Amino acid sequence: MFRKADNNALWAIGISLVLFFIGGILTTVVPPLVDTSWSKPFENHDPAKGITGKVVPLNDLQKKGRAIYVREGCWYCHTQQVRTLLADTKRYGWRGVDAPISTPDEFVFDDPHMFGTKRTGPDLARIGGKYDTQWHKTHFKNPRDLVKGSIMPPFPWIVNNPEEFTALVAYMQNLGRGKDWRPANDYEK
Amino acid sequence: MQLQFSRAEVAKAPEGALIHDDATAKWFLVSSVAYFFIVGIIAVTIAAKFVWPDLMGTMSWLTYGRLRPLHVNGMLFGWLLAADMGLAYYVIPRLCGVKLWSEKLGLATAALWNVIILGAVVTLLAGQNQGWEYAELPWYLDVLVVIAWIMFGVNVLMTVASRKHQAMYVTIWYTMGCILWTAFVYLTGNFATLFTTGTNQANLNWMYVHNAVGLIFTPIGLAIAYYFIPRASNTPLHSHKLSMVGFWSLAFVYVWTGAHHMLHGPISQWLQTIAIAFSLMLLIPVWAVVYNLFATMKGQWHQLRESVPLKFLMSGVVFYLLTCFQGPMHSLRTVNAIVSKTDWIPGHAHMAVLGCFSFFAIAGTYVAVPKIWGKALHSQSLANWSYWMLMIGGLGFFTTLWLGGFWQGWQWNNVSIPFIDTVIALKPIWIVRFVSGIMMFAGIVFFAYNIMATALGDHEEAAV
Numbered sequence: 001m002f003r004k005a006d007n008n009a010l011w012a013i014g015i016s017l018v019l020f021f022i023g024g025i026l027t028t029v030v031p032p033l034v035d036t037s038w039s040k041p042f043e044n045h046d047p048a049k050g051i052t053g054k055v056v057p058l059n060d061l062q063k064k065g066r067a068i069y070v071r072e073g074c075w076y077c078h079t080q081q082v083r084t085l086l087a088d089t090k091r092y093g094w095r096g097v098d099a100p101i102s103t104p105d106e107f108v109f110d111d112p113h114m115f116g117t118k119r120t121g122p123d124l125a126r127i128g129g130k131y132d133t134q135w136h137k138t139h140f141k142n143p144r145d146l147v148k149g150s151i152m153p154p155f156p157w158i159v160n161n162p163e164e165f166t167a168l169v170a171y172m173q174n175l176g177r178g179k180d181w182r183p184a185n186d187y188e189k
Numbered sequence: 190m191q192l193q194f195s196r197a198e199v200a201k202a203p204e205g206a207l208i209h210d211d212a213t214a215k216w217f218l219v220s221s222v223a224y225f226f227i228v229g230i231i232a233v234t235i236a237a238k239f240v241w242p243d244l245m246g247t248m249s250w251l252t253y254g255r256l257r258p259l260h261v262n263g264m265l266f267g268w269l270l271a272a273d274m275g276l277a278y279y280v281i282p283r284l285c286g287v288k289l290w291s292e293k294l295g296l297a298t299a300a301l302w303n304v305i306i307l308g309a310v311v312t313l314l315a316g317q318n319q320g321w322e323y324a325e326l327p328w329y330l331d332v333l334v335v336i337a338w339i340m341f342g343v344n345v346l347m348t349v350a351s352r353k354h355q356a357m358y359v360t361i362w363y364t365m366g367c368i369l370w371t372a373f374v375y376l377t378g379n380f381a382t383l384f385t386t387g388t389n390q391a392n393l394n395w396m397y398v399h400n401a402v403g404l405i406f407t408p409i410g411l412a413i414a415y416y417f418i419p420r421a422s423n424t425p426l427h428s429h430k431l432s433m434v435g436f437w438s439l440a441f442v443y444v445w446t447g448a449h450h451m452l453h454g455p456i457s458q459w460l461q462t463i464a465i466a467f468s469l470m471l472l473i474p475v476w477a478v479v480y481n482l483f484a485t486m487k488g489q490w491h492q493l494r495e496s497v498p499l500k501f502l503m504s505g506v507v508f509y510l511l512t513c514f515q516g517p518m519h520s521l522r523t524v525n526a527i528v529s530k531t532d533w534i535p536g537h538a539h540m541a542v543l544g545c546f547s548f549f550a551i552a553g554t555y556v557a558v559p560k561i562w563g564k565a566l567h568s569q570s571l572a573n574w575s576y577w578m579l580m581i582g583g584l585g586f587f588t589t590l591w592l593g594g595f596w597q598g599w600q601w602n603n604v605s606i607p608f609i610d611t612v613i614a615l616k617p618i619w620i621v622r623f624v625s626g627i628m629m630f631a632g633i634v635f636f637a638y639n640i641m642a643t644a645l646g647d648h649e650e651a652a653v
Contacts, residue, residue: 002433007355009346009365016366016440020373020404023444027463028377028396032389035457039389070320073254083453085526090604102455107387112320115391115454119530119601122608144242149613151242157249 035104042105042178051100055178057109058171065171068164070112072155079116080125080175092123099126100181121152126176129187136169209282211561213295213344217275218554218561219644220303221268226637228263229630231256236626239619250314258325259313265323265401266334267306269542272550273409274302274341277364279557280416281345284361285352290344298340305333321394323401324378331379338375342368359432363412366440370404388456396447402541403443410546411435411478413553414502418482421498421556427484435477442470449520452529461522468520475513482506497572498552504580505548512541527602532615533594536587543629544583551579551636558640567642575635582628585621593618 005012032038041055058066069075081102082088092099102125107113131139138145141159143152158164177187238244238253245251282289289295308330318325326334345368349361378397382390419426426432445467448460486492486503493499515537518524528534559566566572593615600611 002437005362006357009349009357009361012357012362013365013369015437016362017369019437019441020370020444023441023467024373024377024396027445027447027460028381028393031392031457031460032385035460038387038457071254071316071318072252073257073318075320076254076257079530081451081454085453085602087526087602087604088453091601091608104388104455104457107391107455109386111386111390112382113387113391113394114320115451117322117450117530118534120532121612142243147609149609149616151239151612151619153238153242153253154246155252156247 037103037105039108040105041108042103051179051181053178053180055106055108058174061167062171062174064164065167065169068158068168069114069171072158074124075114075116077116077118077120077152078122078124079119080114080123081116082123082125082176088123092126094126094130094182095186097181097183099176100179102176106176106178121150124172124175126181128173128175128177129182129189132188133169133173135188136172137165140165140168207286207288209279209288210292211279211289212292213289213299214275214278214557215561215644216296216299217271217278217302218558219641220299220306221271221275221550222554222637222640224263224267224271224306225633228260228267229633231260231263233623233626233630235260236619236623240616240623249316255314255316255318258318259310261323262309262313262325263306264542264547265406266309269406269547269550270409271302271306272554273406273413273546274298276413276550276553276557277341277345277409279561280360280413280553281348281364284354284358284416285348286354287348287351290347290351294340294344298337298344301333301337301340305330305337308333321378321382321397323398324382324394326379328379328383331375334379335372335375338368338372342372358415359426359429359436360412360416362436363408363415366436367405367408367412370400370408370440370444374400374404391451392448392456392460395450396444399447399450400444403439403446406542406546407439407443410505410549413549414482414505417498417549417553417556418485418502418506421496421502421552422486422489422492424485424489427481427487431477431481435474435481438470438477439474442467442474446471446520449525452520452522452525465520465522468517471513471517475510479506479510497569497576498555500576501548501552501555504576505545505552508540508544508548512537512545515540527598528594529598531594531597531601532590532618533598536590536594539583539590540587543579544587548579551575554636554640558643562644564643564646567639567646571635571639575632575639578628578632578635580632582625582630582632585625586629589618589621589625 001015005015043054044050044052046052082092082099084101089098089101135146137159139147140155142154143150158168235253235256249255278289278295309326312327312330313325317327319327345364349357349365374397377393378401382393385393415426415432446464448456448464449468452461452465483506493503519528519537555566555572597611597615600606600614
């Protein structure tokens with residue numbers, strides 16, 4: 001079969017594509033059909049079944065903020081996924097409560113997805129409500145004023161544009177809150 | 190018969206029997222070398238921003254988040270893929286014993302490619318980012334990429350169809366494989382993603398990102414290595430059979446592994462396990478290729494002393510072996526829990542794209558440009574300097590990021606260390622990265638100047 005491909009270009013092309021498509025289809029088309037949690041938004045109102053909450057689409061302001069997050073490439077340095085590692089749940093927990101692990105059903109409305117690959121800065125999957133608006137304002141203006149040793153770039157053109165700043169913060173404060181993981185609802189505003 | 194063919198074709202192919210026009214190869218090579226230099230400036234700027242985070246920080250279009258995609262896309266598509274395409278336009282007609290099917294179509298492709306790259310610069314600096322790694326460009330540029338790729342593919346495939354020699358050397362399979370796989374991989378990463386969200390979209394995105402390296406840059410890079418290693422050393426390829434093992438196992442195994450970018454992440458566990466299993470199987474195509482290329486050089490290693498292209502080629506093979514050993518190891522869950530998302534990863538990625546595939550493309554350019562223009566290379570010693578600067582700078586870059594990334598990973602796994610302390614701990618690493626980056630950039634400058642001086646200078650020397 002492979003010998004023939006030495007002399008016959010169409011045969012070579014044919015086999016390369018067939019081999020490619022076996023793996024290609026089984027790993028891209030089939031998984032979302034098999035695992036329905038990829039497309040069904042998270043919803044649970046029964047505390048006995050675990051953490052409660054409901055993932056809903058973003059409102060217009062949050063969508064606008066998300067577009068800014070995408071535009072400025074925040075996702076190159078910040079992931080949005082609490083992985084199935086103890087260190088992740090502890091590190092990104094807050095006030096003594098561990099962060100819930102990120103599951104596919106939390107991200108059904110995410111487009112483009114913002115999972116990220118690199119943590120030059122901390123993960124932001126559960127950042128929503130951890131800091132208040134004034135903190136974000138100071139931090140975006142110059143991160144080093146609040147976090148000594150940070151290498152995050154300053155974003156004066158966002159802070160100086162109230163419309164953009166409000167949208168971005170609205171988006172960030174909503175992150176990770178589809179799972180209502182704070183027992184006393186003690187989110188900062 | 191095949192073995193005979195590779196001996197005859199690659200080691201002693203008679204030249205001069207057919208005069209190649211090479212206009213398309215010229216334009217692709219010259220513009221890719223220019224982008225290598227320009228994007229190199231951006232690369233060094235980014236490295237500097239890690240050391241001085243306020244550098245140019247008040248201008249939105251020069252912020253890290255906009256320069257980084259420009260660096261990645263510029264290096265991948267402006268330099269590397271364009272150089273690879275230019276070399277394919279040079280190599281394929283020679284292996285087929287015919288002229289390129291259409292130089293006119295080739296020149297139009299080169300022009301279109303430059304339009305795409307310039308469009309990418311403007312849109313990325315303006316913050317028009319689609320939000321997917323390697324697929325940042327807006328959809329209208331994606332459409333142009335598809336058109337350019339079809340033009341390239343038609344030209345190469347028609348050249349192959351009109352070939353004089355029936356048997357196809359391994360370089361031709363890899364180039365054809367690259368053309369076809371790229372078409373589907375690119376469509377998945379840039380268009381199929383438009384119709385999906387969340388985890389489903391991320392899965393397609395990682396299929397694309399992973400296969401951009403595995404089924405675009407790997408096959409075309411290996412096509413170049415398989416042609417230029419026997420050519421530059423005047424030695425026949427060790428084994429035809431082994432090159433078949435490498436090619437067909439690559440065709441089957443690579444595409445399964447995309448999900449290993451999301452190990453421990455919000456994606457089905459069974460899919461992670463499949464990705465891990467196939468990542469380990471990647472060792473098969475890699476070791477088959479590496480053994481074949483090493484065995485080709487058996488008894489010929491002394492040639493590396495005199496030949497800069499061979500230095501680049503064989504170092505590239507070593508980096509290929511290393512980077513493709515790291516890859517499968519990263520995909521083990523235990524190793525991944527430490528190195529994933531750390532600075533180890535850019536160290537690994539740069540070894541693949543710079544240390545391996547760019548080294549192959551640089552070597553090919555060093556061999557092809559003097560032949561195309563019929564002049565001697567401008568300066569052998571400058572070429573040697575370009576090698577050592579890229580090699581030492583590259584090693585400095587890779588190794589410090591591995592060390593730093595590993596250290597960072599251990600620190601992250603100790604939750605009593607605040608995150609900011611893990612940032613501060615890496616500052617010395619980023620200084621070394623910046624210095625190594627300057628050395629690599631010097632290597633790029635020497636290379637680019639040497640090539641431009643050869644192509645554009647008025648050397649009267651005879652053809653090599």
